[in-house]
Amino acid sequence: MLIYNILYSMIMNKCSRCHQGDVFVSKNPYNLSMIFKLHKTCSHCHLEYEREPSFFYGAMYVSYAISSGWFIIWYALQSFYLNWDTFNFALFVMVFIILVSPLTLRWSRLIWLNFFYGYKKEYEQQKNHLSPQDHSKSA
Numbered sequence: 505m506l507i508y509n510i511l512y513s514m515i516m517n518k519c520s521r522c523h524q525g526d527v528f529v530s531k532n533p534y535n536l537s538m539i540f541k542l543h544k545t546c547s548h549c550h551l552e553y554e555r556e557p558s559f560f561y562g563a564m565y566v567s568y569a570i571s572s573g574w575f576i577i578w579y580a581l582q583s584f585y586l587n588w589d590t591f592n593f594a595l596f597v598m599v600f601i602i603l604v605s606p607l608t609l610r611w612s613r614l615i616w617l618n619f620f621y622g623y624k625k626e627y628e629q630q631k632n633h634l635s636p637q638d639h640s641k642s643a
């Protein structure tokens with residue numbers, strides 16, 4: 505259930521690997537002063553979210569795909585139901601994409617994180633909160 509795991513992490517703002525710890529500090533994507541604030545590591549499985557400097561630059565491609573998706577949805581509605589004139593439609597889509605951009609930013613980063621760290625049940629169930637490195641040291 506890869507899609508379900510990505511959707512859960514994306515909508516609930518949860519760590520892609522364990523689905524327990526929060527990724528963004530603020531639960532509200534429209535809290536604009538906190539929009540870029542991520543926890544450094546997962547509070548549950550200690551996954552380091554930004555694994556290298558500028559790791560989330562790649563999320564721009566996801567963001568582009570999401571914005572294109574919004575446009576395609578509105579374009580289909582425009583073509584079949586709305587039939588607004590082109591200027592009003594372009595203005596509407598522009599305003600809509602600006603209004604959903606905090607959500608798009610959050611979703612794109614969470615999807616990007618999911619590309620690299622998929623959900624693993626063993627991390628969710630881990631009780632002692634040790635990172636995999638700690639496990640290998642103790643073994």
Ligand SMILES: [Zn+2]
Nearest residue numbers: 519522546549
């Ligand atoms: Zn985690």
